[in-house]
Amino acid sequence: MTERSPEETVDGAPPALEAARITKRFGHRLVLKGVDFSLAAGERVALFGPNGAGKTTLMRILATVSSPSSGSVLVDGIDPLDEPLEARRRIGVVSHHSYLYDDLTARENLRFYGRMYDVPDLDARIVETVARVGLSARLDDRVGTFSHGMQQRIAMARAVLHDPELLMLDEPEAGLDQDALDLLVELLREPASGRRRAALVVTHHLDLGLSLSDRVAILVDGRLVFQAPSCELDPASVRQFYSRHTASARSGRKREAAVR
Amino acid sequence: MNSYLNKVLAIVGKDVTSELRSREVISSMFVFALLVIVIFNFAFELRVENKEAVAPGVLWVAIIFAGMLGLNRSFINEKDRGCMEGLLLCPVDRSAIYMGKLAGNLIFMLAMEAIILPVFAAFFNLPMFTPRLLLIVLLGTVGFVAVGTLFSAVAVHTRAQEIMLPILLLPVTVPVLVAAVKATGDLLSSTPPTTEGPWLGVLVGFDVIFFTAAFLTFEYVFQE
Numbered sequence: 001m002t003e004r005s006p007e008e009t010v011d012g013a014p015p016a017l018e019a020a021r022i023t024k025r026f027g028h029r030l031v032l033k034g035v036d037f038s039l040a041a042g043e044r045v046a047l048f049g050p051n052g053a054g055k056t057t058l059m060r061i062l063a064t065v066s067s068p069s070s071g072s073v074l075v076d077g078i079d080p081l082d083e084p085l086e087a088r089r090r091i092g093v094v095s096h097h098s099y100l101y102d103d104l105t106a107r108e109n110l111r112f113y114g115r116m117y118d119v120p121d122l123d124a125r126i127v128e129t130v131a132r133v134g135l136s137a138r139l140d141d142r143v144g145t146f147s148h149g150m151q152q153r154i155a156m157a158r159a160v161l162h163d164p165e166l167l168m169l170d171e172p173e174a175g176l177d178q179d180a181l182d183l184l185v186e187l188l189r190e191p192a193s194g195r196r197r198a199a200l201v202v203t204h205h206l207d208l209g210l211s212l213s214d215r216v217a218i219l220v221d222g223r224l225v226f227q228a229p230s231c232e233l234d235p236a237s238v239r240q241f242y243s244r245h246t247a248s249a250r251s252g253r254k255r256e257a258a259v260r
Numbered sequence: 261m262n263s264y265l266n267k268v269l270a271i272v273g274k275d276v277t278s279e280l281r282s283r284e285v286i287s288s289m290f291v292f293a294l295l296v297i298v299i300f301n302f303a304f305e306l307r308v309e310n311k312e313a314v315a316p317g318v319l320w321v322a323i324i325f326a327g328m329l330g331l332n333r334s335f336i337n338e339k340d341r342g343c344m345e346g347l348l349l350c351p352v353d354r355s356a357i358y359m360g361k362l363a364g365n366l367i368f369m370l371a372m373e374a375i376i377l378p379v380f381a382a383f384f385n386l387p388m389f390t391p392r393l394l395l396i397v398l399l400g401t402v403g404f405v406a407v408g409t410l411f412s413a414v415a416v417h418t419r420a421q422e423i424m425l426p427i428l429l430l431p432v433t434v435p436v437l438v439a440a441v442k443a444t445g446d447l448l449s450s451t452p453p454t455t456e457g458p459w460l461g462v463l464v465g466f467d468v469i470f471f472t473a474a475f476l477t478f479e480y481v482f483q484e
Binding site: 091093 | 277340
Protein backbone atom coordinates (compact mmCIF):
# COMPACT_ATOMS: atom_id res chain seq x y z
CA MET A 1 0.00 0.00 0.00
CA THR A 2 1.44 3.33 -1.01
CA GLU A 3 0.79 6.59 0.75
CA ARG A 4 0.21 9.68 -1.33
CA SER A 5 -0.11 13.36 -0.67
CA PRO A 6 -3.73 14.38 -1.19
CA GLU A 7 -2.99 17.96 -2.25
CA GLU A 8 -4.37 17.76 -5.77
CA THR A 9 -7.49 19.74 -6.63
CA VAL A 10 -10.21 19.42 -9.26
CA ASP A 11 -10.40 22.12 -11.96
CA GLY A 12 -7.95 24.30 -10.06
CA ALA A 13 -10.53 24.94 -7.32
CA PRO A 14 -9.22 25.41 -3.78
CA PRO A 15 -9.35 22.32 -1.58
CA ALA A 16 -12.77 21.74 -0.04
CA LEU A 17 -10.98 21.31 3.28
CA GLU A 18 -7.48 22.00 4.45
CA ALA A 19 -6.38 21.40 8.01
CA ALA A 20 -2.83 22.06 9.20
CA ARG A 21 -1.24 20.81 12.42
CA ILE A 22 -4.56 20.44 14.25
CA THR A 23 -4.30 19.65 17.93
CA LYS A 24 -7.12 19.38 20.44
CA ARG A 25 -6.71 19.14 24.16
CA PHE A 26 -9.45 18.28 26.68
CA GLY A 27 -7.96 19.07 30.06
CA HIS A 28 -4.71 17.10 30.26
CA ARG A 29 -5.65 14.73 27.46
CA LEU A 30 -4.34 15.48 23.98
CA VAL A 31 -6.96 14.00 21.65
CA LEU A 32 -5.59 15.24 18.31
CA LYS A 33 -1.82 15.36 17.94
CA GLY A 34 -1.01 17.56 14.95
CA VAL A 35 -3.30 16.33 12.20
CA ASP A 36 -2.60 17.54 8.65
CA PHE A 37 -5.47 16.78 6.34
CA SER A 38 -6.63 17.98 2.96
CA LEU A 39 -9.71 17.19 0.91
CA ALA A 40 -9.62 18.30 -2.72
CA ALA A 41 -12.71 19.85 -4.32
CA GLY A 42 -15.00 17.01 -5.35
CA GLU A 43 -12.93 14.38 -3.59
CA ARG A 44 -14.49 11.80 -1.27
CA VAL A 45 -12.50 10.50 1.68
CA ALA A 46 -13.43 7.76 4.13
CA LEU A 47 -11.93 8.24 7.58
CA PHE A 48 -11.54 5.09 9.65
CA GLY A 49 -10.28 4.68 13.17
CA PRO A 50 -10.89 2.77 16.39
CA ASN A 51 -13.16 4.16 19.12
CA GLY A 52 -11.52 7.08 20.90
CA ALA A 53 -9.12 7.81 18.02
CA GLY A 54 -10.44 11.40 17.74
CA LYS A 55 -12.51 11.02 14.54
CA THR A 56 -15.59 12.85 15.81
CA THR A 57 -13.45 15.54 17.45
CA LEU A 58 -11.61 16.08 14.17
CA MET A 59 -14.88 16.24 12.26
CA ARG A 60 -16.39 18.75 14.69
CA ILE A 61 -13.34 20.96 14.22
CA LEU A 62 -13.47 20.64 10.42
CA ALA A 63 -17.21 21.43 10.51
CA THR A 64 -16.40 24.62 12.50
CA VAL A 65 -18.50 23.58 15.51
CA SER A 66 -15.46 23.18 17.72
CA SER A 67 -12.20 25.12 17.64
CA PRO A 68 -8.79 23.46 17.65
CA SER A 69 -6.35 24.05 20.51
CA SER A 70 -3.81 24.89 17.80
CA GLY A 71 -3.57 24.66 14.03
CA SER A 72 -5.69 26.06 11.24
CA VAL A 73 -8.63 25.04 9.06
CA LEU A 74 -9.70 26.36 5.66
CA VAL A 75 -13.08 25.45 4.15
CA ASP A 76 -13.12 25.99 0.38
CA GLY A 77 -10.26 28.45 0.90
CA ILE A 78 -12.15 30.35 3.60
CA ASP A 79 -10.87 30.71 7.14
CA PRO A 80 -13.85 30.03 9.47
CA LEU A 81 -12.31 32.37 12.05
CA ASP A 82 -12.55 35.28 9.58
CA GLU A 83 -15.76 34.37 7.75
CA PRO A 84 -17.61 31.75 9.81
CA LEU A 85 -20.96 32.17 8.07
CA GLU A 86 -19.47 31.80 4.56
CA ALA A 87 -17.55 28.71 5.65
CA ARG A 88 -20.61 27.09 7.28
CA ARG A 89 -22.77 27.79 4.24
CA ARG A 90 -20.56 25.38 2.25
CA ILE A 91 -20.90 22.47 4.67
CA GLY A 92 -23.65 19.89 5.18
CA VAL A 93 -23.40 17.49 8.12
CA VAL A 94 -25.04 14.15 8.89
CA SER A 95 -24.20 13.00 12.40
CA HIS A 96 -25.30 10.29 14.87
CA HIS A 97 -27.82 12.94 15.95
CA SER A 98 -30.55 13.86 13.51
CA TYR A 99 -30.59 17.58 14.52
CA LEU A 100 -34.39 17.39 14.11
CA TYR A 101 -37.08 18.68 16.45
CA ASP A 102 -39.50 15.94 17.53
CA ASP A 103 -42.51 18.24 17.90
CA LEU A 104 -42.19 19.63 14.37
CA THR A 105 -43.17 17.87 11.17
CA ALA A 106 -40.54 16.90 8.59
CA ARG A 107 -41.64 19.87 6.45
CA GLU A 108 -41.43 22.30 9.40
CA ASN A 109 -37.99 21.01 10.35
CA LEU A 110 -36.69 21.40 6.81
CA ARG A 111 -38.32 24.81 6.43
CA PHE A 112 -36.59 25.92 9.64
CA TYR A 113 -33.16 24.79 8.45
CA GLY A 114 -33.85 26.09 4.94
CA ARG A 115 -34.52 29.55 6.36
CA MET A 116 -31.33 29.35 8.39
CA TYR A 117 -29.38 28.66 5.18
CA ASP A 118 -31.34 31.21 3.07
CA VAL A 119 -32.35 28.47 0.61
CA PRO A 120 -34.11 30.06 -2.38
CA ASP A 121 -37.48 28.68 -3.53
CA LEU A 122 -37.58 26.75 -0.29
CA ASP A 123 -40.95 24.97 -0.45
CA ALA A 124 -40.21 23.43 -3.86
CA ARG A 125 -36.70 22.46 -2.70
CA ILE A 126 -38.16 20.71 0.39
CA VAL A 127 -40.60 18.69 -1.71
CA GLU A 128 -37.83 17.73 -4.15
CA THR A 129 -35.34 16.76 -1.42
CA VAL A 130 -37.81 14.73 0.62
CA ALA A 131 -38.86 12.90 -2.55
CA ARG A 132 -35.16 12.02 -3.02
CA VAL A 133 -35.07 10.33 0.38
CA GLY A 134 -38.38 8.57 -0.26
CA LEU A 135 -40.46 10.11 2.50
CA SER A 136 -42.88 12.36 0.59
CA ALA A 137 -45.86 10.59 2.13
CA ARG A 138 -44.67 11.48 5.65
CA LEU A 139 -43.74 15.10 4.96
CA ASP A 140 -46.44 16.48 7.26
CA ASP A 141 -45.99 13.97 10.08
CA ARG A 142 -44.18 14.84 13.27
CA VAL A 143 -40.57 13.70 13.29
CA GLY A 144 -41.05 12.29 16.82
CA THR A 145 -43.29 9.59 15.33
CA PHE A 146 -40.58 8.44 12.86
CA SER A 147 -38.31 5.42 13.29
CA HIS A 148 -34.57 6.05 13.67
CA GLY A 149 -33.96 5.11 10.03
CA MET A 150 -36.64 7.51 8.80
CA GLN A 151 -35.21 10.29 10.95
CA GLN A 152 -31.79 9.66 9.43
CA ARG A 153 -33.31 9.95 5.96
CA ILE A 154 -34.80 13.34 6.86
CA ALA A 155 -31.42 14.24 8.39
CA MET A 156 -29.82 13.46 5.01
CA ALA A 157 -32.42 15.69 3.31
CA ARG A 158 -31.58 18.42 5.82
CA ALA A 159 -27.86 18.10 5.13
CA VAL A 160 -28.22 18.50 1.33
CA LEU A 161 -31.13 20.99 1.40
CA HIS A 162 -28.80 23.97 0.83
CA ASP A 163 -26.79 22.09 -1.83
CA PRO A 164 -23.45 22.24 0.02
CA GLU A 165 -20.13 21.74 -1.78
CA LEU A 166 -18.88 19.61 1.10
CA LEU A 167 -20.71 16.87 2.99
CA MET A 168 -19.45 15.53 6.30
CA LEU A 169 -20.92 12.33 7.63
CA ASP A 170 -20.17 10.91 11.05
CA GLU A 171 -21.05 7.21 11.16
CA PRO A 172 -24.10 7.78 8.97
CA GLU A 173 -24.69 4.05 8.55
CA ALA A 174 -25.79 3.57 12.19
CA GLY A 175 -29.34 2.20 12.26
CA LEU A 176 -29.85 2.33 8.49
CA ASP A 177 -31.28 -0.54 6.46
CA GLN A 178 -29.78 -1.53 3.08
CA ASP A 179 -32.18 0.72 1.10
CA ALA A 180 -31.22 3.71 3.22
CA LEU A 181 -27.52 2.87 2.82
CA ASP A 182 -27.94 2.73 -0.97
CA LEU A 183 -29.71 6.08 -0.81
CA LEU A 184 -26.87 7.51 1.24
CA VAL A 185 -24.33 6.40 -1.36
CA GLU A 186 -26.49 7.92 -4.14
CA LEU A 187 -26.76 11.23 -2.28
CA LEU A 188 -23.01 11.33 -1.80
CA ARG A 189 -22.47 10.78 -5.51
CA GLU A 190 -24.93 13.51 -6.53
CA PRO A 191 -23.29 16.68 -7.84
CA ALA A 192 -23.65 19.98 -5.99
CA SER A 193 -24.49 22.94 -8.25
CA GLY A 194 -23.25 21.00 -11.27
CA ARG A 195 -19.91 19.97 -9.78
CA ARG A 196 -18.83 16.90 -7.91
CA ARG A 197 -19.55 17.19 -4.21
CA ALA A 198 -16.64 16.66 -1.80
CA ALA A 199 -17.33 14.38 1.14
CA LEU A 200 -15.66 13.28 4.33
CA VAL A 201 -17.21 10.11 5.73
CA VAL A 202 -16.28 8.91 9.20
CA THR A 203 -17.26 5.28 9.45
CA HIS A 204 -16.47 1.87 10.96
CA HIS A 205 -18.05 0.17 7.93
CA LEU A 206 -14.97 -0.70 5.84
CA ASP A 207 -16.83 -1.92 2.75
CA LEU A 208 -19.12 1.12 2.68
CA GLY A 209 -16.20 3.49 3.22
CA LEU A 210 -14.13 1.89 0.46
CA SER A 211 -17.02 1.74 -2.00
CA LEU A 212 -17.91 5.41 -1.80
CA SER A 213 -14.53 7.05 -1.33
CA ASP A 214 -11.65 8.06 -3.60
CA ARG A 215 -9.22 7.94 -0.72
CA VAL A 216 -9.00 6.27 2.65
CA ALA A 217 -7.46 7.76 5.78
CA ILE A 218 -6.94 6.04 9.12
CA LEU A 219 -6.78 7.98 12.35
CA VAL A 220 -5.28 6.21 15.37
CA ASP A 221 -4.70 7.82 18.75
CA GLY A 222 -5.05 11.36 17.40
CA ARG A 223 -2.71 10.88 14.44
CA LEU A 224 -3.38 10.19 10.76
CA VAL A 225 -1.32 7.04 10.34
CA PHE A 226 -2.30 6.07 6.83
CA GLN A 227 -3.71 7.61 3.64
CA ALA A 228 -4.09 5.95 0.23
CA PRO A 229 -6.35 6.00 -2.84
CA SER A 230 -9.20 3.53 -2.44
CA CYS A 231 -8.66 2.07 -5.90
CA GLU A 232 -5.22 0.83 -4.85
CA LEU A 233 -6.61 -0.99 -1.83
CA ASP A 234 -8.46 -4.21 -1.33
CA PRO A 235 -10.80 -4.54 1.66
CA ALA A 236 -8.81 -7.44 3.15
CA SER A 237 -5.54 -5.47 3.37
CA VAL A 238 -7.31 -2.42 4.82
CA ARG A 239 -9.02 -4.65 7.37
CA GLN A 240 -5.67 -6.20 8.30
CA PHE A 241 -3.96 -2.81 8.60
CA TYR A 242 -6.91 -1.39 10.54
CA SER A 243 -7.02 -4.36 12.95
CA ARG A 244 -3.27 -4.10 13.60
CA HIS A 245 -3.54 -0.41 14.48
CA THR A 246 -6.71 -0.90 16.50
CA ALA A 247 -4.98 -3.61 18.54
CA SER A 248 -1.88 -1.48 19.11
CA ALA A 249 -4.03 1.51 20.15
CA ARG A 250 -5.90 -0.75 22.58
CA SER A 251 -2.71 -2.11 24.14
CA GLY A 252 -1.35 1.46 24.35
CA ARG A 253 -4.44 2.54 26.27
CA LYS A 254 -4.06 -0.46 28.62
CA ARG A 255 -0.41 0.45 29.23
CA GLU A 256 -1.45 4.06 29.94
CA ALA A 257 -4.12 2.88 32.40
CA ALA A 258 -1.61 0.54 34.12
CA VAL A 259 0.91 3.37 34.52
CA ARG A 260 -1.78 5.51 36.13
CA MET B 261 -30.64 42.69 7.75
CA ASN B 262 -33.60 40.91 6.16
CA SER B 263 -31.74 37.62 6.31
CA TYR B 264 -30.87 38.25 9.98
CA LEU B 265 -34.50 39.05 10.84
CA ASN B 266 -35.70 36.04 8.85
CA LYS B 267 -33.44 33.78 10.93
CA VAL B 268 -34.57 35.33 14.21
CA LEU B 269 -38.21 34.83 13.17
CA ALA B 270 -37.46 31.24 12.11
CA ILE B 271 -36.14 30.46 15.60
CA VAL B 272 -39.10 32.15 17.31
CA GLY B 273 -41.55 30.40 14.99
CA LYS B 274 -39.92 27.03 15.65
CA ASP B 275 -40.06 27.52 19.44
CA VAL B 276 -43.67 28.75 19.42
CA THR B 277 -44.84 25.91 17.15
CA SER B 278 -43.07 23.34 19.35
CA GLU B 279 -44.67 24.84 22.45
CA LEU B 280 -48.15 24.94 20.91
CA ARG B 281 -47.79 21.20 20.23
CA SER B 282 -46.26 20.11 23.55
CA ARG B 283 -47.61 22.83 25.92
CA GLU B 284 -44.82 21.88 28.32
CA VAL B 285 -43.50 25.32 29.18
CA ILE B 286 -46.56 27.55 29.53
CA SER B 287 -48.65 24.96 31.39
CA SER B 288 -45.92 24.29 33.98
CA MET B 289 -45.26 28.01 34.42
CA PHE B 290 -48.96 28.73 34.82
CA VAL B 291 -49.58 25.97 37.37
CA PHE B 292 -46.57 27.06 39.43
CA ALA B 293 -47.53 30.75 39.41
CA LEU B 294 -51.12 29.90 40.32
CA LEU B 295 -49.97 27.77 43.27
CA VAL B 296 -47.78 30.58 44.57
CA ILE B 297 -50.62 33.09 44.41
CA VAL B 298 -53.12 30.76 46.09
CA ILE B 299 -50.72 29.71 48.87
CA PHE B 300 -49.62 33.27 49.67
CA ASN B 301 -53.22 34.45 49.58
CA PHE B 302 -54.16 31.99 52.34
CA ALA B 303 -50.88 32.23 54.23
CA PHE B 304 -51.07 35.97 54.80
CA GLU B 305 -54.84 36.05 55.56
CA LEU B 306 -54.96 39.24 53.56
CA ARG B 307 -56.72 42.24 54.92
CA VAL B 308 -56.98 45.70 53.40
CA GLU B 309 -54.20 47.10 55.58
CA ASN B 310 -51.52 44.52 54.66
CA LYS B 311 -52.33 43.36 51.14
CA GLU B 312 -50.78 46.39 49.45
CA ALA B 313 -47.51 45.70 51.24
CA VAL B 314 -47.48 41.98 50.47
CA ALA B 315 -48.97 41.89 46.95
CA PRO B 316 -45.95 43.21 44.95
CA GLY B 317 -43.64 40.59 46.49
CA VAL B 318 -46.12 37.79 45.85
CA LEU B 319 -46.65 38.88 42.26
CA TRP B 320 -42.93 38.98 41.45
CA VAL B 321 -42.14 35.76 43.29
CA ALA B 322 -44.80 34.06 41.16
CA ILE B 323 -43.50 35.63 37.93
CA ILE B 324 -39.78 35.04 38.59
CA PHE B 325 -39.95 31.45 39.80
CA ALA B 326 -42.48 30.45 37.14
CA GLY B 327 -40.20 32.17 34.60
CA MET B 328 -37.28 30.15 35.90
CA LEU B 329 -39.16 26.95 35.03
CA GLY B 330 -39.67 28.22 31.48
CA LEU B 331 -36.06 29.33 31.08
CA ASN B 332 -34.84 25.96 32.29
CA ARG B 333 -36.70 24.37 29.38
CA SER B 334 -35.57 26.98 26.86
CA PHE B 335 -32.51 25.13 25.53
CA ILE B 336 -33.63 21.58 26.39
CA ASN B 337 -35.28 21.21 22.98
CA GLU B 338 -32.02 22.22 21.37
CA LYS B 339 -30.08 19.71 23.44
CA ASP B 340 -32.31 16.79 22.45
CA ARG B 341 -31.13 15.04 19.29
CA GLY B 342 -28.14 17.39 19.09
CA CYS B 343 -30.22 20.27 17.70
CA MET B 344 -27.95 22.81 19.38
CA GLU B 345 -25.08 21.51 17.24
CA GLY B 346 -27.37 21.64 14.20
CA LEU B 347 -28.11 25.27 14.99
CA LEU B 348 -24.44 26.10 15.51
CA LEU B 349 -23.61 24.54 12.12
CA CYS B 350 -26.00 26.97 10.39
CA PRO B 351 -24.58 30.12 8.79
CA VAL B 352 -26.27 32.29 11.37
CA ASP B 353 -24.82 34.92 13.65
CA ARG B 354 -24.85 33.74 17.29
CA SER B 355 -26.62 36.98 18.25
CA ALA B 356 -29.53 35.99 15.97
CA ILE B 357 -29.87 32.76 17.99
CA TYR B 358 -29.93 34.86 21.16
CA MET B 359 -32.54 37.23 19.74
CA GLY B 360 -34.74 34.33 18.60
CA LYS B 361 -34.54 32.52 21.93
CA LEU B 362 -35.08 35.79 23.84
CA ALA B 363 -38.20 36.60 21.81
CA GLY B 364 -39.55 33.06 22.31
CA ASN B 365 -38.95 33.18 26.08
CA LEU B 366 -40.54 36.61 26.27
CA ILE B 367 -43.65 35.38 24.43
CA PHE B 368 -44.00 32.43 26.85
CA MET B 369 -43.50 34.65 29.92
CA LEU B 370 -45.99 37.27 28.69
CA ALA B 371 -48.52 34.54 27.85
CA MET B 372 -48.18 33.17 31.39
CA GLU B 373 -48.54 36.68 32.85
CA ALA B 374 -51.63 37.36 30.72
CA ILE B 375 -53.30 34.38 32.40
CA ILE B 376 -51.94 34.97 35.91
CA LEU B 377 -52.61 38.71 36.26
CA PRO B 378 -56.43 38.42 36.21
CA VAL B 379 -56.20 35.58 38.76
CA PHE B 380 -53.91 37.72 40.93
CA ALA B 381 -56.26 40.72 40.61
CA ALA B 382 -59.20 38.54 41.69
CA PHE B 383 -57.44 37.00 44.70
CA PHE B 384 -55.92 40.25 45.96
CA ASN B 385 -58.68 42.57 44.79
CA LEU B 386 -56.20 45.08 43.41
CA PRO B 387 -56.35 47.17 40.21
CA MET B 388 -53.79 45.33 38.09
CA PHE B 389 -54.80 46.54 34.65
CA THR B 390 -53.49 50.07 34.65
CA PRO B 391 -51.11 51.05 31.84
CA ARG B 392 -48.33 51.95 34.33
CA LEU B 393 -48.51 48.63 36.14
CA LEU B 394 -48.55 46.71 32.87
CA LEU B 395 -45.49 48.72 31.79
CA ILE B 396 -43.67 47.78 35.02
CA VAL B 397 -44.53 44.09 34.52
CA LEU B 398 -43.30 44.29 30.92
CA LEU B 399 -40.03 46.02 31.83
CA GLY B 400 -39.34 43.65 34.73
CA THR B 401 -40.00 40.66 32.50
CA VAL B 402 -37.76 41.96 29.70
CA GLY B 403 -34.83 42.49 32.09
CA PHE B 404 -35.28 39.05 33.65
CA VAL B 405 -35.61 37.24 30.32
CA ALA B 406 -32.73 39.18 28.69
CA VAL B 407 -30.20 37.85 31.16
CA GLY B 408 -32.12 34.60 31.79
CA THR B 409 -31.80 33.55 28.15
CA LEU B 410 -28.02 33.99 28.34
CA PHE B 411 -27.69 31.98 31.58
CA SER B 412 -30.08 29.33 30.31
CA ALA B 413 -27.65 28.74 27.42
CA VAL B 414 -24.77 28.57 29.89
CA ALA B 415 -26.60 26.20 32.24
CA VAL B 416 -27.64 23.76 29.51
CA HIS B 417 -23.96 22.78 29.11
CA THR B 418 -23.72 21.83 32.79
CA ARG B 419 -24.79 18.58 34.42
CA ALA B 420 -26.87 20.16 37.20
CA GLN B 421 -28.66 22.43 34.77
CA GLU B 422 -31.83 23.00 36.82
CA ILE B 423 -29.85 23.96 39.91
CA MET B 424 -27.27 25.99 38.03
CA LEU B 425 -29.74 28.39 36.39
CA PRO B 426 -31.20 29.87 39.60
CA ILE B 427 -27.73 30.03 41.18
CA LEU B 428 -26.44 32.06 38.22
CA LEU B 429 -29.53 34.06 37.46
CA LEU B 430 -31.07 35.21 40.76
CA PRO B 431 -28.09 37.17 42.15
CA VAL B 432 -27.57 38.97 38.84
CA THR B 433 -31.21 39.94 38.42
CA VAL B 434 -31.57 41.35 41.97
CA PRO B 435 -31.49 44.99 40.74
CA VAL B 436 -34.32 44.33 38.29
CA LEU B 437 -36.36 42.43 40.88
CA VAL B 438 -35.92 45.09 43.56
CA ALA B 439 -36.83 47.86 41.12
CA ALA B 440 -39.85 45.92 39.83
CA VAL B 441 -41.14 45.13 43.35
CA LYS B 442 -40.63 48.71 44.57
CA ALA B 443 -42.23 50.25 41.49
CA THR B 444 -45.19 47.86 41.73
CA GLY B 445 -45.56 48.56 45.49
CA ASP B 446 -45.51 52.32 44.99
CA LEU B 447 -48.12 52.07 42.30
CA LEU B 448 -50.43 49.80 44.31
CA SER B 449 -50.19 51.77 47.55
CA SER B 450 -53.35 53.63 48.55
CA THR B 451 -51.48 56.93 48.75
CA PRO B 452 -51.07 58.70 45.40
CA PRO B 453 -48.09 57.26 43.47
CA THR B 454 -45.16 59.60 43.69
CA THR B 455 -42.02 57.49 43.59
CA GLU B 456 -42.52 54.89 40.83
CA GLY B 457 -40.75 57.31 38.47
CA PRO B 458 -37.19 56.68 39.77
CA TRP B 459 -37.81 52.91 40.05
CA LEU B 460 -39.15 52.88 36.52
CA GLY B 461 -35.95 54.60 35.43
CA VAL B 462 -33.86 51.98 37.26
CA LEU B 463 -35.84 49.22 35.50
CA VAL B 464 -35.29 50.77 32.08
CA GLY B 465 -31.59 51.28 32.83
CA PHE B 466 -31.02 47.68 33.91
CA ASP B 467 -33.04 46.37 30.95
CA VAL B 468 -30.72 48.22 28.58
CA ILE B 469 -27.57 47.10 30.42
CA PHE B 470 -28.67 43.46 30.72
CA PHE B 471 -29.84 43.22 27.13
CA THR B 472 -26.67 44.80 25.73
CA ALA B 473 -24.36 42.67 27.88
CA ALA B 474 -26.21 39.43 27.06
CA PHE B 475 -26.39 40.25 23.32
CA LEU B 476 -22.66 40.94 23.16
CA THR B 477 -21.53 37.96 25.24
CA PHE B 478 -23.88 35.25 23.94
CA GLU B 479 -21.44 33.98 21.28
CA TYR B 480 -18.83 33.20 23.95
CA VAL B 481 -21.21 30.72 25.61
CA PHE B 482 -20.55 28.31 22.74
CA GLN B 483 -16.79 28.62 22.69
CA GLU B 484 -14.86 25.79 24.31
